[in-house]
Amino acid sequence: MMLKIAVILGSTRPGRNAKAVADWVLAEASKRSDAEFKLVDIADFNLPLLDEPAPAMMQQYTQEHTKVWSAEIAQYDGYVFVTPEYNHTVPGALKNALDYLNAEWNNKAAGFVGFGSAGGVRAVEHLRQIASELRMAHVRDQVQLSLFTDFENFSDFKPADMQLDALTAMLNELVAWTGAMKTLRD
Template sequence: IATRRGDAEYEIVDIADFDLPLLDEPVPPSMGQYANEHTHTWAAKIATFDGYVFVTPEYNHSTSGALKNAIDYLYAEWNNKAAGFVSYGSASGTRAVEHLRLIMAELQIADVRTQVALSLFTDFENFTTFSPGAHQESSVSGMLDQLVAWSNALATLRAVSEDQSTAA
């Protein structure tokens, strides 16, 4: 769906490709003093985007530990950007997204209202093969519409923040 749109560039980023161990930085990410090469690589990738679509399963009413760990590695790279969510689980992953929305607020990420919530019972065959209902396409389109609008709207704020950090 995203590739058919002409309003933004989309890229799939798989956190597994970054080989991030459990958070191992000696100082909090908000300090921006990354000691490890894997953190620098992750930070460089995340900093390039104006917005994000987080895809998350729901485990025990929350997001996955791997996603939370990857988010926790960084701070400034996330700031003043927008986020949308695609979730899946037996309850469509909605509780995982509610947890992520709290995290986004701390990271100064504006999360959009529309969420794509996929049920393991109706949007997957045998709980493994992705087979979404036709109604999900409008959910994806609506979420991406909001994400692009918010990402564009926050561009001025990102520019001001960058100017202030280079002047400091």
């Protein structure tokens, strides 16, 4: 069975640059034949600030939006998180979306595409800590996009040629780890 990997768009901000980045990741990833990729935009799920009375690890969801989010995330074998860097970390909406669930993330692989004035590296470092707590195996390679060199006028996404090599390296590692992690769940 084909591996399923979600490209998670981690920003809900109006006019966000993250949409163009996620679309680029999806377009390049979809050229591969070793996994099936789908864009998952957290903005489409309208998740309010965490409003479940029980901890996510108990999976006692009471809210319909949580049940829908859970069903969406549970179907994937791995994830590519596309995140801007806000104040040296991930957007609150992405952290909130991660906090809603627990078991749905467990024993799956994760890769990262970050962007910002410092290439999104601080946001990705925080995501690595979160992913570890959620029992995701995150790959070493990542894509670091600069607002100064990969965005014209800080808004029109035009990645430097080297970014495709970085994306390919991350996806190669992610697909391999996704397949390996799937054996833990089968």
